[in-house]
Amino acid sequence: MAKNRGNFPGPLHGIKILDFTxxxxxxxxxxxxxxxxxxxxxxxPPWGDETRKWGPPFISKESAYYLSLNRNKKSIxxxxxxxxxxxxxxMRLAKHCDVVxxxxxxxxxxKLKLGYEDIKKENPSAIYCSISGYGQSGPMSxxxxxxxxxxxxxxxxxxxxxxxxxxxxxGVPIADLGAGLTAALAVSAALFLRQRTGEGTFIDVSLYDAxxxxxxxxxxxxxxxxxxxxxxxxxxxxxxxxxxxxxxxxYFILAVGNDAIWKRACKAMKLADLAQDQRFLxxxxxxxxxxxxxxxxxxxxxxxxxxxxxRIFDKAGVPSDEIRxxxxxxxxxxxxxxxxxxxxxxxxHNIRSLAxxxxxxxxxxxxxxxxxxxxLGEHSIEILEEFxxxxxxxxxxxxxxxxxxxx
Numbered sequence: 001m002a003k004n005r006g007n008f009p010g011p012l013h014g015i016k017i018l019d020f021t022x023x024x025x026x027x028x029x030x031x032x033x034x035x036x037x038x039x040x041x042x043x044x045p046p047w048g049d050e051t052r053k054w055g056p057p058f059i060s061k062e063s064a065y066y067l068s069l070n071r072n073k074k075s076i077x078x079x080x081x082x083x084x085x086x087x088x089x090x091m092r093l094a095k096h097c098d099v100v101x102x103x104x105x106x107x108x109x110x111k112l113k114l115g116y117e118d119i120k121k122e123n124p125s126a127i128y129c130s131i132s133g134y135g136q137s138g139p140m141s142x143x144x145x146x147x148x149x150x151x152x153x154x155x156x157x158x159x160x161x162x163x164x165x166x167x168x169x170x171g172v173p174i175a176d177l178g179a180g181l182t183a184a185l186a187v188s189a190a191l192f193l194r195q196r197t198g199e200g201t202f203i204d205v206s207l208y209d210a211x212x213x214x215x216x217x218x219x220x221x222x223x224x225x226x227x228x229x230x231x232x233x234x235x236x237x238x239x240x241x242x243x244x245x246x247x248x249x250x251y252f253i254l255a256v257g258n259d260a261i262w263k264r265a266c267k268a269m270k271l272a273d274l275a276q277d278q279r280f281l282x283x284x285x286x287x288x289x290x291x292x293x294x295x296x297x298x299x300x301x302x303x304x305x306x307x308x309x310x311r312i313f314d315k316a317g318v319p320s321d322e323i324r325x326x327x328x329x330x331x332x333x334x335x336x337x338x339x340x341x342x343x344x345x346x347x348x349h350n351i352r353s354l355a356x357x358x359x360x361x362x363x364x365x366x367x368x369x370x371x372x373x374x375x376l377g378e379h380s381i382e383i384l385e386e387f388x389x390x391x392x393x394x395x396x397x398x399x400x401x402x403x404x405x406x407x
Contacts, residue, residue: 010037011360015191017041018090018097019073020114022049024147024173025131025207026103027069028180033099033187034072035356041097041383042073043090045080046404048376060347067373071344071353074379077404080112085402087113093387095122099187103131106141116202126200127190131183135206145207147173154211159218162233178210240286241297244323247306254297254309255319259283268316269300346372380405 015038019030027049034040042049049070055063076093080086091114094100100119102109109115109130116128130136133145134153143149148169151157161168183205190201212219218229221237229237234253236242244251256262259282266275274280274296279289286293301309306322313320322328329335342355351372380403384394397403 010035012188012191013037015039015099016097017099017101017187018094019043020100020102020104020109021131022103023051024069024176025145025179025183026101027051028177029129029131029183029187030073030101031069031071032181032184032356032358036188036358038099040073041093041379042070042075042374043093044075044077044376046077046401048077052376059351060349062346062373062375067346067351068353070373072371073374074383075374075377075406076380076383077377079402079404080114082400082402085397085400089384089397089403090114091119091122092389093383094119094126096387097123097126098191099127099129101129101131101183101187103145105144106130106132106136120200124200125194125198127187127194127203128200129183129187129190129203129205131179131205131207133206134208136204140208147175147207150175150179150207150211153208155215155218156211159229159231161231163231165231165233167231174214175207175211178214179205179207182210182213235290235294238287239283240290240293243294245297245301247301247304247309249305251323252306252310253321253323254313256286257319261318262286264316265313265318268312268318271300342370344370344372375406377404377406 012033015033017030017033017038017040019026019040019042021027021030021042022044030040030042049066051066051069052063054065057064059067078086078089080090090112094114100114102114110118116130119126119128131145132141133150134140134143140153148157151169151174152167154175156174157167157169160170183203186203186205190203194200218237221227221229232243234244239255239257242255242257244253254265256265262280262283263275266272278285280286280293310320310322324332330341335341340355340357342353344351344353353370381394381398384397384403389397394403398405
């Protein structure tokens with residue numbers, strides 16, 4: 001995998017990662033690291049990552065969900081419930097890997113004799129990252145880690161949705177994705193630290209912690225006032241106008257981030273008097289008179305198509321954009337020019353996947369071959385051979401179904 005990445009195989013080339021994760025937060029983390037050149041060994045139970053079955057839709061018998069999160073990885077099936085044999089196979093792999101990542105509930109890996117302290121004895125320089133719902137400590141640490149639960153518990157769900165509506169979740173699972181991104185950052189930093197000190201470390205990342213950290217200025221509002229922030233739909237709590245508006249044909253967003261932009265917006269709309277209106281002259285004034293200004297703009301915007309407003313605002317340097325559907329975003333010229341979609345071969349099928357969002361000047365993000373998400377146990381034998389298992393050992397492990405290979 002990593003060796004096929006051309007002259008610059010990625011900044012993490014040569015790093016081996018043993019991946020015990022499934023569903024979303026962990027696989028997203030490890031896919032980010034794989035895109036950066038690390039060799040990812042995905043350890044799966046005999047039934048596989050449960051998202052393989054999350055569908056329809058399916059492509060070549062794999063769910064679109066699974067396919068979106070597991071490219072550039074190798075799959076080995078190890079039955080960790082088989083007793084010492086399965087655990088010993090996993091430990092032999094861990095002894096020669098740079099990083100171990102898991103997203104079970106706290107304590108599960110320790111019961112399997114594959115926790116950080118167990119692996120540290122065999123591989124003192126190993127970096128061990130645990131991703132969980134609520135962290136390795138605290139009164140909620142025992143709870144299972146589901147995106148919507150952490151999203152709700154963090155407080156963010158209480159400020160998401162229309163002002164008079166019920167709380168809603170976001171269209172993508174940001175607690176899972178936020179934890180995965182945080183874990184990938186932490187692993188990268190730990191690798192840099194190990195290069196300087198020679199020491200491994202334990203990393204504790206949780207969905208809950210990631211979401212609480214994302215409260216940012218909303219937490220700042222609470223710290224300063226003692227009051228809860230409130231839901232405002234698409235609107236910003238401090239900036240006006242900064243939200244979605246309905247034009248004659250469709251919705252678009254207008255993002256007035258400061259007074260200079262407000263003046264440009266008024267000039268573009270040919271409403272010079274509005275720019276001088278004392279109620280709207282400054283950001284603080286516009287915030288105080290939010291409802292009046294929003295109602296006024298809603299009446300204006302509904303008279304013309306969104307394309308008209310976007311054209312005049314873009315010409316004036318006023319941040320604005322149409323609210324696209326997923327297909328409009330993925331099929332857009334900008335997405336194509338940014339090379340954000342890659343093609344891969346999966347059996348007889350050509351599949352599309354989202355490219356890494358990280359662009360290195362020397363690497364880019366689409367110049368090297370990407371491997372399609374692996375079939376269950378596709379690389380079991382290859383990985384065992386790579387890690388020094390003899391032919392007799394491999395034959396026994398396969399016969400006893402401690403390890404399973406794809407047929």
